[in-house]
Amino acid sequence: MMKKTNRRLLLLTAIELxxxxxxxxxxxxxxxxLLSDWLKELWxxxxxxxxxxxxxxxxVQAVGLELIISFLLSLLRQGRR
Amino acid sequence: xxxxxxxxxxxxxxxxxxxxxxxxLGGFFGVGGSFLAAPALFAAGVPMNFVVGTDLAHIVGKSIxxxxxxxxxxxxxxxLAGIMVIGxxxxxxxxxxxxxxxxxxxxxxxxxxxxxxxxFTGISFxxxxxxxxxxxxxxxxxxxxxxxxAPAKDTLAFDAWARxxxxxxxxxxxxxxxxxIESISLWAVIFVAFVGGLFSGxxxxxxxxxxxxxxxxxxxxxxxxxxxxxLFEIIIxxxxxxxxxxxxxxxxxxxxxxxxxxxxVGAHIGANLTQYFKxxxxxxxxxxxxxxxxxxxxxxxxxxxxH
Numbered sequence: 001m002m003k004k005t006n007r008r009l010l011l012l013t014a015i016e017l018x019x020x021x022x023x024x025x026x027x028x029x030x031x032x033x034l035l036s037d038w039l040k041e042l043w044x045x046x047x048x049x050x051x052x053x054x055x056x057x058x059x060v061q062a063v064g065l066e067l068i069i070s071f072l073l074s075l076l077r078q079g080r081r
Numbered sequence: 082x083x084x085x086x087x088x089x090x091x092x093x094x095x096x097x098x099x100x101x102x103x104x105x106l107g108g109f110f111g112v113g114g115s116f117l118a119a120p121a122l123f124a125a126g127v128p129m130n131f132v133v134g135t136d137l138a139h140i141v142g143k144s145i146x147x148x149x150x151x152x153x154x155x156x157x158x159x160x161l162a163g164i165m166v167i168g169x170x171x172x173x174x175x176x177x178x179x180x181x182x183x184x185x186x187x188x189x190x191x192x193x194x195x196x197x198x199x200x201f202t203g204i205s206f207x208x209x210x211x212x213x214x215x216x217x218x219x220x221x222x223x224x225x226x227x228x229x230x231a232p233a234k235d236t237l238a239f240d241a242w243a244r245x246x247x248x249x250x251x252x253x254x255x256x257x258x259x260x261x262i263e264s265i266s267l268w269a270v271i272f273v274a275f276v277g278g279l280f281s282g283x284x285x286x287x288x289x290x291x292x293x294x295x296x297x298x299x300x301x302x303x304x305x306x307x308x309x310x311x312l313f314e315i316i317i318x319x320x321x322x323x324x325x326x327x328x329x330x331x332x333x334x335x336x337x338x339x340x341x342x343x344x345x346v347g348a349h350i351g352a353n354l355t356q357y358f359k360x361x362x363x364x365x366x367x368x369x370x371x372x373x374x375x376x377x378x379x380x381x382x383x384x385x386x387x388h
Contacts, residue, residue, distance in 0.1 A: 017346075024342045028093055032082070032335050039334060040085040051327035054138060054334040055320060061338055062142035065345045066149065 019072050027065070087131040087333040095125060096336060100139065100343030107140075107344070108147040108351020110293070110308065110367045115140060115286025116201070116374030120381075122336070131333050134326030138337035140287050140319040143344035148312040150352035156309030158259040161302070164267065165310070168274025169281070169318050176282020177325070194382045197284050201375035204294055205368050211298070212365035243301030260302045273299055278318055287315030290371045297364070304363050305355060 035057075042050040082093045099121045103114035115136050122132045151157055183189050251266040277292030289311050296307040326332050355363065 020346045024097060024346070027342060028097075028339060032339060035338075036085060036335060043086050043330060047328050047330055050334075051324045051332075054327045054332055054337075055141070055323055057334055058138050058142040058323070058337055058341060059145060061341060062145040062345060063149075065342060066146050066349065069346065069349070 016073055016076065019076060020069055023065070023069055023072065082339070084333055084335050086335060087127055087135075089126050089128075089333075089336075091125045091127075091336070093339050096340045097343035100143070100340035100345075101347040102343075103139075103340075104143050104146070104344035104347020104349075105351040105354075106347075106370065107143050107289075107312070108150065108348035109354050110289070110351075110363065110370065114143070116290070116370070116377060118340075119286070120377050127333070127336065130331045131336075134323065134329075134331030135333045135337050135340075136286065137319045137322040137326060138332050138334055139340045139344065141316055141323055142337065142341035143348050144287065144312045144315045144319065146345045147348035147352045148309065148316060150349055151309030151312060151355075154305075154309070154352070154356065156305045156355070157313055158257055158302070158306050158310050159313075160255075161257050161260060161270065161306075162310050162313040164255070164270050165274035165277075165314050166317050168271040168276075169278040169314050170321060172275040172278025172280075173282040173318050173321055174278075176279045176284075177322075179279075179283055191382065193284060194378050197378050198375045198382075200280070200284075200291065201371035201378070204290060205370070205372035205375070208294060208364050208371075209368035212361045212368065215361040216365070240301065242298055246299055247301060257302075260300075260306050262301060265300065270300065274314065277314065281318040281322065287319045289315050290374070293367075294364075304361075308355060308363065 039050070039053070042053060083090050099118065103118050103121075106117070107114045118136045118139060119132050122136060123129065127135065148157065180189060180193070183192055246269050247262065247265050249266050249269060250264070251268050253267045254264050255267050255270070256262065256264055273292070273295045276295065277288045280291050281288035292314060293307050293311040296302040296311060297304055302310065323332060327334070358366075
């Protein structure tokens with residue numbers, strides 16, 4: 001009985017991780033290539049602006065990605081119920 | 082993937098996995114994880130000046146995710162965090178300035194490396210020893226739900242230190258109800274934050290390895306709240322460091338963004354895990370981490386990696 005519960009928990013965790021991997025892969029294939037040239041330009045010529053953009057990007061990505069992943073996982077959990 | 086700012090080619094999966102591992106550790110222990118992230122970036126071929134700045138940027142993102150989770154769990158004392166910010170920023174600036182002075186007078190890598198090894202090893206052995214003593218305390222003191230005794234939220238073998246510090250009533254005296262502290266001198270809180278900031282500026286990273294244990298052993302903050310509040314402080318000290326380093330051109334934000342994608346998932350998992358462990362268990366599990374950092378630095382010094 002215990003083993004069955006553990007297996008189910010493991011499967012659900014694996015599904016959740018797969019969702020996270022899918023979100024991250026899509027994000028990585030779209031966002032960094034899009035920003036790459038612009039950021040390089042700022043880094044080369046406007047360091048102060050680059051510093052502000054850098055800190056803003058990391059904060060926005062941290063909050064944004066967490067919200068997207070939390071939303072998708074809550075949808076997944078609702079669907080399970 | 083090619084990163085044009087630092088001019089290196091790195092497999093993104095490597096950065097995501099590194100970020101994930103560091104995220105789990107950071108979410109669970111309330112540390113930035115720079116002692117692991119910096120060697121991982123250096124091993125991937127990132128130049129050392131970019132390693133320091135990029136690591137800080139990645140720490141900011143990861144700590145935001147973990148701190149948001151800890152806040153939802155009630156593990157952040159916002160009043161304590163707000164007061165500590167003052168000491169953290171002041172200490173961080175003095176730490177950075179000390180490095181600049183040291184550059185003119187001595188071998189920075191050797192001095193900073195040696196200080197790091199002593200501090201990391203000391204924290205590691207002390208944490209292991211203290212939590213081991215706590216495990217050996219009689220159940221009556223520790224509390225045990227199985228035997229019907231009231232479960233202790235957190236227990237310390239060295240709570241006498243925190244009690245002595247709380248007895249020093251240098252005005253202004255404040256109370257920290259969320260952390261269960263009736264009265265403590267504001268200066269004691271600022272001093273602990275200042276020391277954390279000093280180490281952050283001097284040795285790099287968020288300095289959670291010294292701030293989190295100091296909050297527990299010196300101020301008497303419960304471990305779970307120390308972990309959550311420390312993450313909040315790391316956002317401030319690492320955020321400040323990121324802007325300073327980015328202005329000097331030492332941050333490859335693209336590498337930090339890729340690393341942070343894995344860290345955001347890891348930090349979420351790590352923060353959730355704290356619910357299932359008691360304070361002494363978290364402190365005991367924390368003990369090997371600074372030692373690992375000390376070993377990595379010692380290896381770098383012995384191998385002659387003077388960056």
